Each structure stands twice: as structure tokens, then as C-alpha cells.
Amino acid sequence: MDDIGLTAAVEPRWRPSPASGPERRTAGRFEKQSRQARNKASGEINLVVTRSAEVPMELVGDHADDLEVVVAPGVKADFSLCTVRVTAPGPHRLEINGSGTVRGQIIFSGTNGRFVFGGDPTPPMDKHALRFKAVLKGKNSLLDWGRGTSCVGAEFVVNGNDTRIEIGEDCMFSQGIMVRTTDNHSVFDIDTFEIQKSSDSIVIGEHVWLGINSTVLKGVTVGRGSIIGAGAIVTADVGEASVAVGVPARVIATGKSWSRVAKPTRDEMEGIARRLRS
Numbered sequence: 240m241d242d243i244g245l246t247a248a249v250e251p252r253w254r255p256s257p258a259s260g261p262e263r264r265t266a267g268r269f270e271k272q273s274r275q276a277r278n279k280a281s282g283e284i285n286l287v288v289t290r291s292a293e294v295p296m297e298l299v300g301d302h303a304d305d306l307e308v309v310v311a312p313g314v315k316a317d318f319s320l321c322t323v324r325v326t327a328p329g330p331h332r333l334e335i336n337g338s339g340t341v342r343g344q345i346i347f348s349g350t351n352g353r354f355v356f357g358g359d360p361t362p363p364m365d366k367h368a369l370r371f372k373a374v375l376k377g378k379n380s381l382l383d384w385g386r387g388t389s390c391v392g393a394e395f396v397v398n399g400n401d402t403r404i405e406i407g408e409d410c411m412f413s414q415g416i417m418v419r420t421t422d423n424h425s426v427f428d429i430d431t432f433e434i435q436k437s438s439d440s441i442v443i444g445e446h447v448w449l450g451i452n453s454t455v456l457k458g459v460t461v462g463r464g465s466i467i468g469a470g471a472i473v474t475a476d477v478g479e480a481s482v483a484v485g486v487p488a489r490v491i492a493t494g495k496s497w498s499r500v501a502k503p504t505r506d507e508m509e510g511i512a513r514r515l516r517s
């Protein structure tokens with residue numbers, strides 16, 4: 240073993256057919272990332288080599304071999320501080336369509352889970368911006384992460400069959416965020432025994448700001464440009480360019496949007512307004 244605990248002598252645990260698919264190897268060439276990862280308890284870094292790119296990541300779980308990683312040509316992604324855990328038989332798919340650094344956890348524990356990563360903005364806004372936990376359970380779950388969306392701390396749970404979380408481009412997620420497509424348990428009528436729908440997809444439009452400790456529940460669409468206030472619990476749709484606050488969240492203003500900076504220029508505000516009107 241070398242000083243980072245990974246050498247080329249360590250056998251890859253999986254090899255693809257020569258024709259296609261990802262190949263997983265140890266990440267001796269990615270010393271910087273490997274050193275960072277060494278401090279993690281489970282610290283194994285793998286190098287996923289696809290036909291178009293190499294992506295260092297901590298890929299673990301009994302069914303890690305069932306994950307197909309697809310990277311768009313020219314993309315440079317770093318998942319070395321992201322644990323990708325595959326606990327159920329595949330197929331599962333991780334599609335990396337844009338360059339960027341992802342930290343946190345992605346867990347595939349259902350069937351046919353799909354995570355699509357759109358990438359960081361260009362130029363990157365903040366190298367520590369993307370921290371989240373994503374859980375893909377149930378059958379045919381999809382988490383589609385729009386390009387340029389930042390996230391300080393969030394948990395996304397896609398559960399229930401055929402549900403998805405779609406996140407538009409250029410959103411800003413604060414910390415303590417929860418977005419989940421399912422109640423996880425059932426609610427039923429004690430006279431008719433009718434069981435309520437307990438899961439449904441969530442759509443978060445482009446340029447949406449989710450304030451600190453906010454929650455978005457099943458079946459909700461948040462329109463583009465909108466702001467969800469700190470601590471809000473969103474249980475019903477919010478229109479475009481609106482401000483919604485409280486528990487349950489209620490719209491308190493329309494015709495508003497936001498910027499990442501405290502004092503945006505007139506040009507920037509006009510640009511955002513134009514985009515939202517297009």
C-alpha cells in the first residue's frame with residue numbers, strides 16, 4: 240500500500256464487457272481526492288472509467304456493480320467526496336451531463352433508479368456549494384438535477400413507484416432542506432378503508448430559491464423564479480415568481496424573484512426577469 244492507502248496492485252472488483260459500460264478501478268492517479276477521502280471511515284475511492292470520461296467516486300454497496308455511469312463527452316466531474324451506495328439489484332444509472340463537484344451521498348436502494356446531474360454553473364460559483372443526500376427507492380425513480388443549481392444541505396427522497404424529482408437550472412437550495420415524493424406510510428379512511436395517495440412527483444422550476452429548513456412534499460410544483468421562505472412546508476403548488484412562506488406555505492407576494500448577491504445590478508435583474516418571462 241502506498242501512503243494514500245490505494246495502489247494499482249489492488250484488484251478492481253468489477254470489470255465490464257469490453258464493448259461498453261463503466262469500468263471501476265482504484266484511483267491511484269487521483270491522489271489529491273484520495274487523500275481527502277482517506278479520513279472518511281469507509282474511505283474507498285474508485286475511478287469509474289466510461290467511454291468518455293473518468294470520474295473518481297466512493298462507490299460502495301452489495302450491488303455497486305449494477306450501477307451504470309454515463310458521462311457526457313468533455314465533462315470533468317469529481318464525485319470523490321460523494322458516497323454512491325447501491326444496496327439493491329439494478330439496473331441503476333448515474334448520468335453526468337455537466338462538469339462539477341458533488342459531495343454527499345447518493346443511495347440507490349430501489350429498482351431502476353436514475354440520477355441525472357446537470358453540472359455546476361460556468362464558471363463555478365462556489366466549490367463547496369453542492370452538498371446533499373439523495374435516496375432513490377421504489378421502482379423507476381428519477382432525480383433530475385438542473386445545471387447550475389447550488390445546495391448547501393438537503394435531502395431528496397424519491398420513493399413510490401414511477402416518481403421523480405425534477406429540479407430546474409440555477410436553483411439555490413439553502414441548508415436543512417427536505418424534498419420527498421412520498422409520505423412513506425399510508426393514510427386511510429376508517430369507514431371506507433380507502434387508502435390515500437401517498438406518493439407523487441415533485442417539480443421545482445428553474446431559478447427557485449428554497450430557504451433554510453424548508454420542506455417540499457409530494458405532488459408539489461414550484462414555479463420558476465419563486466422563493467420558498469425559511470421554515471416553510473410546501474404542500475400545494477406555488478406559481479411562478481412568487482414568494483411562499485409558512486406552514487403550510489401560502490403565497491404572500493407575486494411578481495418577485497431573487498439574486499444570489501445582496502445588491503444585484505439592474506442588468507442582472509433585467510436578465511433574470513427576461514428569462515422568467517420567456
Ligand SMILES: CC(C)(COP(=O)(O)OP(=O)(O)OC[C@H]1O[C@@H](n2cnc3c(N)ncnc32)[C@H](O)[C@@H]1OP(=O)(O)O)[C@@H](O)C(=O)NCCC(=O)NCCS
Pocket residue numbers: 412413414449450451452466467468469470471482483484485491
Ligand atoms: C421569504 C423571505 C425572502 C421574504 O422576505 P420579505 O419579502 O422581506 O418578507 P417580509 O419580511 O416583508 O415579510 C412579509 C410577511 O411574511 C412573513 N414572513 C416572512 N418570511 C417568513 C417565513 N420564512 N415564515 C413565515 N412568515 C414569514 C412576515 O412575518 C410578514 O408577515 P406580515 O405581513 O403578517 O407582517 C424571507 O422572509 C425568508 O424566509 N428568507 C429566507 C432566508 C434564508 O433561508 N436564507 C438562507 C441562505 S440561502
